[in-house]
Amino acid sequence: MVSTVAGQRGSLDVVIATILIVFTESVSIIVYGRGRQVGRALWAETMNWLKIGFTYSLFVEAFKLGS
Numbered sequence: 614m615v616s617t618v619a620g621q622r623g624s625l626d627v628v629i630a631t632i633l634i635v636f637t638e639s640v641s642i643i644v645y646g647r648g649r650q651v652g653r654a655l656w657a658e659t660m661n662w663l664k665i666g667f668t669y670s671l672f673v674e675a676f677k678l679g680s
Contacts, residue, residue: 633667640664 665679 633671637664637668 640657641664644661646655
């Protein structure tokens, strides 16, 4: 969904991709970093689930565009 909305015009592709990369890397650092107690908090797990959902949606969109 994220890539479909941003890809309609094609003008925000680089900006949206940068935001998603920064989001995914930040969540990964928080959840899987040295602070294991922080990684087990509910808000950190929720952000990790959102990260996984964003990544999955990008793969689904890539498969749809490739076929």
